[in-house]
Amino acid sequence: MKIDVLTLFPEFFSTLKDWSIIGRAIKEDILNIDYINIRDFSKDKHKRVDDYSYGGGPGMVMTPEPIVDAIDSVKTERSRVIYLSPQGQRLDQDLVNRLSKEEHLILLCGHYEGIDNRIIDHYVHEEVSIGDYVLTGGEIPAMVVIDAVTRLLPGVLSSEQSFTEESHYHGILEYPQYTRPYDFRGLKVPDVLLSGNHKEIERWRRYQALKATYIKRPDLLKKANLTEEDKEILKAIEAELHNRS
Numbered sequence: 001m002k003i004d005v006l007t008l009f010p011e012f013f014s015t016l017k018d019w020s021i022i023g024r025a026i027k028e029d030i031l032n033i034d035y036i037n038i039r040d041f042s043k044d045k046h047k048r049v050d051d052y053s054y055g056g057g058p059g060m061v062m063t064p065e066p067i068v069d070a071i072d073s074v075k076t077e078r079s080r081v082i083y084l085s086p087q088g089q090r091l092d093q094d095l096v097n098r099l100s101k102e103e104h105l106i107l108l109c110g111h112y113e114g115i116d117n118r119i120i121d122h123y124v125h126e127e128v129s130i131g132d133y134v135l136t137g138g139e140i141p142a143m144v145v146i147d148a149v150t151r152l153l154p155g156v157l158s159s160e161q162s163f164t165e166e167s168h169y170h171g172i173l174e175y176p177q178y179t180r181p182y183d184f185r186g187l188k189v190p191d192v193l194l195s196g197n198h199k200e201i202e203r204w205r206r207y208q209a210l211k212a213t214y215i216k217r218p219d220l221l222k223k224a225n226l227t228e229e230d231k232e233i234l235k236a237i238e239a240e241l242h243n244r245s
């Protein structure tokens with residue numbers, strides 16, 4: 001995959017190339033990232049890239065020309081231009097999966113009060129938000145997208161299992177995990193995990209995953225693809241929690 005990040009702060013991303021899994025994906029040529037400084041495309045003698053908002057109001061708006069020239073410098077027919085913005089579609093694992101199948105992402109990071117809206121209307125394929133809060137710019141959201149997408153690229157994680165079983169991959173949360181010591185300050189690992197009975201362990205994990213989702217993120221259960229067996233398990237979970245209270 002090729003990613004071009006268009007930003008006023010390319011230096012912000014300098015650590016990514018050395019960073020664990022992303023660093024390895026870059027070294028192994030699974031991922032190729034370039035950072036393009038939008039300011040390099042300013043024709044203003046002071047290299048300005050922002051101006052006052054038509055109609056008045058506080059804050060500066062990024063001007064269209066340097067942004068379009070920056071996009072044009074990297075764009076091909078197969079590029080997908082993503083603008084990171086709190087007004088975008090909220091990023092979730094489904095969106096990450098879809099983005100990970102693209103050949104070329106252009107991640108446009110805004111600053112100041114935003115960018116001239118003609119860019120969004122005519123040059124951006126989609127707007128993506130990382131959550132309902134406002135950050136000072138699109139750089140951190142772009143990093144979030146890069147991280148979430150990279151780990152899904154073929155060859156990045158060692159076994160498919162490591163992401164297929166994780167939180168959100170199947171729309172429910174992950175089962176709890178434990179490692180040594182068996183007894184940590186009196187807190188013991190559930191015995192079923194030491195039983196060697198793989199069927200039992202699998203059943204216990206599904207129960208715990210559904211229970212965690214039921215307690216922490218019940219909203220996910222409405223969208224999840226639950227089997228008939230899952231629905232039975234959920235009834236047992238409801239009964240367990242009801243009896244406890």
Ligand code: ADE
Binds near residue numbers: 085086132136138141
């Ligand atoms: N830029 C500023 N806030 C943002 C957010 N929540 N998501 C994506 N881009 C942003």
